[in-house]
Amino acid sequence: MEKHFSLDEIDDVAAQVLNYNIKNIILLEGSMGAGKTTFIKALCRQFGVSDLTSSPTFSIVNEYVAANGKIIYHFDLYRLTNEEEAYDMGIDEYFYSGDTCLIEWPENAPNLIPLDHTVIKIEALPDGMRHLIVN
Template structure:
């Protein structure tokens, strides 16, 4: 899947991603800095009914967002984590088993505790204005 002009095609891309993900609730997003991981998560959260302002949890590590149906979603940014012990200390695994959507940026930093079943989105910068999205279900 190729994502060009973010403003024009993000909604269609989000719809396609959610369709491909099926029943998966754990989304892993990998890609270099500036690839659009947080932008994509904002779009996914909006499409799934998040009422809160979605922003990167770079320093908080975890953001919780409320949804219109009184549920919640979790957004993780593992970029600044110093090791798997940080994720264990914050009890990431309890979030993963909650049944709520979890969007995880930089998941390779916590690979040993990632759920077996997840939806992986790799973002590649094709040009300054376009991205390649490679999706896999596990």
């Protein structure tokens, strides 16, 4: 799946992504400022999350409850200094819980990411649009 969209269209694109054949483990890749957290907020709205969603930069993980009662974990691995730090916090228990895990900066813990995952790549374009690829 590949999309070009404006931020005004982000909720529609998030709904389309959730209707695509995605896994419970979703990696969001893109440079700083590409819109990973903004897209995660849109995904959470589509899941029916009513809690305030924000980047878990300092806590590493935030937990949200979807409208259907299912748990969604939002990880920001940007501040990890090594994979052992993630392992020590029990990240594998989250990843193998069966719950949805939305992961920013997965490249900071590549050996801990389950093989069965979906990758969403987001790129900010010079005109303010976003380019998104789902694999």
